[in-house]
Amino acid sequence: MKENSVEDFDSLFVKESGRRKYVILVIILSVLGLTSVYTYLSISAVRDQMNVAQDQAQGAPEINSALFTQLKEKAWLESRIKMAAGDSIGLSIDLEQRLIQLELKGVVILSSKIRDSSISGFFRKMDGNVYFAMFGTPLTIQQFKSSIAKNPFKIIQAPKDTIAAQAAIDAAIKKDSLKDENVFWNVKFDRNFEMNIQGIDSITEAQNKYKFGKGFEFARNLKNIVNSFQHILRFTKPSYTPEILISIPENEAKAILRALPNKASVTIKI
Amino acid sequence: MIRNFFIYLAVLVVGILFFASMVLFVIPAFQESTVALVGLSSGSSGSGEEGKDKASIEADISKLEKKLDSFTPTNAYIVVNTTDNHFFLYKGKKLIRDGMCSTGKNEKLISAEGENTFYTPKGVRKVLRKQPDPIWTKPDWAFKEEGLRVPSARDPSRYEKGTLGKYKLELGNGYMIHGTIYKRFMGQSVTHGCIRLLDADLEAVYKTMEVGSKVYIY
Numbered sequence: 001m002k003e004n005s006v007e008d009f010d011s012l013f014v015k016e017s018g019r020r021k022y023v024i025l026v027i028i029l030s031v032l033g034l035t036s037v038y039t040y041l042s043i044s045a046v047r048d049q050m051n052v053a054q055d056q057a058q059g060a061p062e063i064n065s066a067l068f069t070q071l072k073e074k075a076w077l078e079s080r081i082k083m084a085a086g087d088s089i090g091l092s093i094d095l096e097q098r099l100i101q102l103e104l105k106g107v108v109i110l111s112s113k114i115r116d117s118s119i120s121g122f123f124r125k126m127d128g129n130v131y132f133a134m135f136g137t138p139l140t141i142q143q144f145k146s147s148i149a150k151n152p153f154k155i156i157q158a159p160k161d162t163i164a165a166q167a168a169i170d171a172a173i174k175k176d177s178l179k180d181e182n183v184f185w186n187v188k189f190d191r192n193f194e195m196n197i198q199g200i201d202s203i204t205e206a207q208n209k210y211k212f213g214k215g216f217e218f219a220r221n222l223k224n225i226v227n228s229f230q231h232i233l234r235f236t237k238p239s240y241t242p243e244i245l246i247s248i249p250e251n252e253a254k255a256i257l258r259a260l261p262n263k264a265s266v267t268i269k270i
Numbered sequence: 271m272i273r274n275f276f277i278y279l280a281v282l283v284v285g286i287l288f289f290a291s292m293v294l295f296v297i298p299a300f301q302e303s304t305v306a307l308v309g310l311s312s313g314s315s316g317s318g319e320e321g322k323d324k325a326s327i328e329a330d331i332s333k334l335e336k337k338l339d340s341f342t343p344t345n346a347y348i349v350v351n352t353t354d355n356h357f358f359l360y361k362g363k364k365l366i367r368d369g370m371c372s373t374g375k376n377e378k379l380i381s382a383e384g385e386n387t388f389y390t391p392k393g394v395r396k397v398l399r400k401q402p403d404p405i406w407t408k409p410d411w412a413f414k415e416e417g418l419r420v421p422s423a424r425d426p427s428r429y430e431k432g433t434l435g436k437y438k439l440e441l442g443n444g445y446m447i448h449g450t451i452y453k454r455f456m457g458q459s460v461t462h463g464c465i466r467l468l469d470a471d472l473e474a475v476y477k478t479m480e481v482g483s484k485v486y487i488y
Contacts, residue, residue, distance in 0.1 A: 020274055024281050031285035035292045039300060046301045070327040077334035084341055089392060089488055102488055104394055106341025109349045109486045121302035151376075153389075158381035159417035221294050228293045240301060255353040259392060259488035 037232050045240040049122065049192065057129030065128060072269065075136045079267040081106070083138045090138065090265040091256065093195075093246070095119070100248055102259055110259070112252040115200060120193075120242035123270050131270075138265040139189045146185035146257055183253040189266070193242040197257070199250030244268070347484040348447075348475060350465055352390050355457045357467065359475055367474050370457040372450065372466040373487075379415060386411040388462040395441040395485045400476065404438040404448065406430045411462065435469060437476040441485055447475060 076094070083090040084106030092101045095117055102110035126134065144150055159165040183199030231238045248256075342363055349358040352373040359367040374390035388411075408428045413420045421427050435449010450456070450466040465487075467475060 016274070020277060023278055027278070027281050027285050031289055035289055035297075038293065039297050042297045042301055067322070067324055067327060070324060070331065074327055074331050074334065077331060077338060081334065081338055084338070087393065104486050104488065106338055107343070107347075107394075107484075107486060109488050110351065153376050153378060155378045155380060158379055158414045161417040163417070165415065165417040221290075225290050225293055228289075251354055255351055255488070258353050261392075 034232055037235070038228050038238075041231055041235070041237045042240070045237040046122070048237060049240045049242070050125075052192065053122075053126065053130050053134065057133035060129045060132065068128065068131075072131065075132055076267065076269040079136065079138050083265045083267055086265060088261045088264060089259050090267065091260060092267045093244075094269045095244075096269055100246065100252075100256070102256060110252065110255060112248045112256075114246055114248055116247035118245045119270060120244070122193075122240075122242035123244070134191055134193075135268050135270065138267050139191055141187045141260070141262070141264045141266060142190055143188040144185060144257075144260075144262065145187075147182050148185075148254065148257070150185075150257055181250075181254075183250050183257070185253070185257045187266075193244070195244045195246065195266075197246050197248065197253050199253030200247045201250055244270075343484055345480065345483060346478045347486065348479060349486045349488070350390070351488060352392065352459070353488075355459060357465070357471070357475075359478060361478065366478065367471065369468065369471045371471070372456055372461050373459055374461050374463045375459045379411060381414045383410070383414070383420070386414070386462075390461070390463050390465065390487060391443075391445070392487050395445070395487065397439045397447075397479050397481050397483045397485065398442050399440040400479075400481060401438050401440070402436060402476075403431075404434045406433045409444075435467075435472055437472055439476065439479060447485070448472070 080092055080103065083092070083103060087105070089102055089104050089109070092103055093099075093114075094101075095114070098114040098117070100112050100114055101108050156168070159168055184196070186194060186196045188194050227238060230236075343360075344362050346359065346361045346366075349360065350371060350373065351357070355371050355373055357369060357371045358365055375388050377388045379386045379388065406429070408430060410420045433451055434446070435451075438446045438448040440446050445463050445465075447465045447467060449469055449472045452460070452466075453468065456466070456468055465485075
């Protein structure tokens with residue numbers, strides 16, 4: 001009886017160990033399966049985006065690709081001249097010369113050296129027709145998101161007497177400066193890509209600091225993970241949005257954000 | 271049983287972390303790799319420049335550069351940064367002076383009589399009129415803001431000498447470039463929309479800018 005009980009216990013242990021291995025294997029395979037499905041969907045999304053870009057560039061007459069550099073320069077200048085025809089402040093970004101400029105009626109009113117930048121591989125792969133379809137004319141900003149207020153505006157009730165007026169003045173003076181702000185903003189363009197601009201005061205900061213501003217990166221990551229599950233469950237392709245990330249001095253990142261109108265024109269040379 | 275539960279939980283957590291890291295780092299990197307990015311590059315390219323040679327495109331570029339250059343005024347103009355409260359005085363493309371200024375405080379003042387909005391409008395303006403020793407005619411909002419009763423239109427309390435400094439340059443719609451007696455606020459967004467300068471800067475701007483000179487505000 002005693003011996004049997006020991007055997008039962010041993011066999012139970014073996015069975016349980018086998019079941020545990022089985023469950024672990026199922027979990028691992030599930031994770032790998034989900035990851036593979038999502039990878040497949042993500043790559044399909046990139047290719048779809050590239051097809052869209054290529055379709056948009058269809059129909060343009062062919063040219064000698066040896067003249068691409070000159071044509072790019074010409075398109076850049078033409079685009080800036082088109083931008084100058086408007087009454088609003090526009091933005092020109094020359095990633096070759098590492099310059100970002102605010103322009104108004106063709107006059108450069110702010111010029112800032114880009115400290116650090118990166119672009120999606122999508123842009124590195126484009127040339128010819130696709131490049132000109134994307135950057136040949138001014139882009140229009142569709143949406144702004146920023147870590148600081150774009151148009152800060154206070155609403156004040158008129159003071160009842162001179163004592164209240166003085167108190168209001170004192171309170172306004174006491175208000176701290178904007179030194180500790182993390183300046184980050186993101187814009188969506190009318191041509192299916194986004195640009196992120198972060199304010200930094202050194203290159204080390206660009207690489208180590210908040211990168212996408214306080215809270216921005218966490219919110220974005222969480223959204224990506226949640227979305228990935230939704231896409232897997234529905235077997236739909238996630239959207240692929242090529243991006244440009246530019247790091248410039250903090251005060252200039254802020255000044256540019258506040259200077260640009262909501263539907264600002266932007267000219268880019270990559 | 272409990273031991274198994276923790277083992278499964280640990281494997282599940284590792285799996286979730288693995289999946290999250292794939293979604294956040296590995297798959298985006300993979301999307302950027304040449305495996306995903308195929309077929310966008312085209313051997314020949316087009317932008318309506320068929321038949322043009324290098325020399326003619328370079329001549330076009332030169333013309334376009336000249337055209338773009340012609341937009342910059344050759345006489346004096348001023349650029350005002352309302353975020354940093356800084357001005358830049360140029361003659362042609364040469365910066366001849368820069369310094370602190372004060373611009374609009376971006377406020378809406380609400381009173382029983384209505385609303386007043388205080389901000390420096392962005393865009394381009396021209397100097398419409400220049401005047402030394404200006405007298406400030408205080409508008410209604412100046413009284414409301416100080417918690418005072420608004421006097422009649424020609425009341426003597428409306429006229430103040432010295433408040434606007436030694437000079438004013440009118441930009442239209444009541445906006446001006448002028449001096450200030452509140453020098454401690456220089457560099458801050460405290461005005462009702464005008465651009466305030468320190469005395470020496472104001473003098474330089476007044477003497478350099480002419481009627482018709484452009485004022486670029488961003």
